[in-house]
Amino acid sequence: MVHAPEIIENLKRRGFRETPVRFRLLELLSNSSTPLSVPEIIGKLSQQNLKPNKTTLYREIDFLMNQDILVEVRLHDRKKRYEITQQHHHHLVCLKCDSITDIKLKQDLGREETRLAKRFNFAIERHALEFFGYCNNCQ
Amino acid sequence: MVHAPEIIENLKRRGFRETPVRFRLLELLSNSSTPLSVPEIIGKLSQQNLKPNKTTLYREIDFLMNQDILVEVRLHDRKKRYEITQQHHHHLVCLKCDSITDIKLKQDLGREETRLAKRFNFAIERHALEFFGYCNNCQ
DNA sequence: TATATTAATGCAACTTAGTTGCGTTTGTCA
DNA sequence: TGACAAACGCAACTAAGTTGCATTAATATA
Known part of the structure; x- marks a missing residue:
């Protein structure tokens, strides 16, 4: 399993910041056994009293995908889901x-x-x- | 290739009607080499001066899927596409x-x-x- | 060929995922 | 501790798809 702090350290070395949304999103996804959609992510983070705006999340995910940290997964419904990049499966x-x-x-x-x-x-x-x-x- | 009139005949034998939308939709899809989305279908039918309401189309497609005449195809974007049921591919x-x-x-x-x-x-x-x-x- | 039945249709209002512009906040480094 | 850009939030928007309800029209049959 990949750990959020490691990923964040890597990003910091490349000039990006450690922010609550970034950390908690990575933590959530690395502990999740399934890919999650943005609505699901917002739901889960809200339960932990972090209520990021959906725009922020979409942008954060976009950023993390550009960094090859997340990948998009498309299934049967119209939601995009995301998971930590791992071996092809x-x-x-x-x-x-x-x-x-x-x-x-x-x-x-x-x-x-x-x-x-x-x-x-x-x-x-x-x-x-x-x-x-x-x-x-x-x- | 499957022909629209045949499909319609089959439906009529089972008590369903022949309507312009049904006929032209089946004609369009059976002449199409690729699956089409509802927005695309509306665009193509409009060019031929048939302007069905999108609700009608969604319902017609739903009906034709229940009859196993159409299947849904999901690709990279968030549109659902539809094609005439054919051998698995x-x-x-x-x-x-x-x-x-x-x-x-x-x-x-x-x-x-x-x-x-x-x-x-x-x-x-x-x-x-x-x-x-x-x-x-x-x- | 007129009529009754109900399949099919259209419209308006809605939901939900995702996007854009823009002004504000905040993490980091010098 | 102040400057700067990364990160953020809000509001307004788009686009696909859905729902309720009233209307129209295809077809069987009388």
Whole structure:
């Protein structure tokens, strides 16, 4: 797991500041087992008596994505979710309770990507693969 | 390719009506090589002097999805897109011009799904796999 | 071919995620 | 401790999608 203080130290070395929103957001996301959306983040931070404006959060997230600290995850609904950047992985998304489980694929898509790139002369940057269904508790 | 009149005939046999919006929407989607969003559909139909209310379109799409005639496709942005139901496939999405190319995977994800289902006791209903990058024209 | 039924439609008002402009606050370093 | 830019908050906005309700029109059948 990545720790918020380390990330912040790194940022400070590069001339950025340590602020409550930045720290608490990173802390929240590094303790979270699932990616979170901005509305969810606002909810959770409010519970801890930190009530940042949504504009601030969107901008902070934007900043952290530019620093490659966060990545965006898109699932079935229209919310963008964010998680701490980690090794490439995929998700199991429960259609009932919305729980999200990180998974790693055994199979490798690299060969497929090479084939598609050649076949369509398409420069693949990334892919998204998510599995939808019903989790242990919701079946 | 699937033809709009056939689909409509099928619906009529089941007690539903043939209406301009229904016909022209199905015609548009069956001639489209890419999935379309509601704003896009409204734009294209307007060009042909059919200006349905967006509520009507959302409801028509909902109806056609319940009839398994359309499926929803979710890509990188926050629009839902729709296409005529066809054999399971994936997409190459250009991050510059937004063009979408249908592709079929050589590799099969079935084995992977079985493994994940067992491992996490997760009942997989479907998956979404999209490749993002730059198309022939946009590199 | 007139009529009844109900599928389909339109409109207005709303919700929710996300964005923009702009003026203010605050963390950091000299 | 003061200067400067990073970070912040507020208000107003956009765009996708939803809901309630009253109206219109496609179709079966009389």
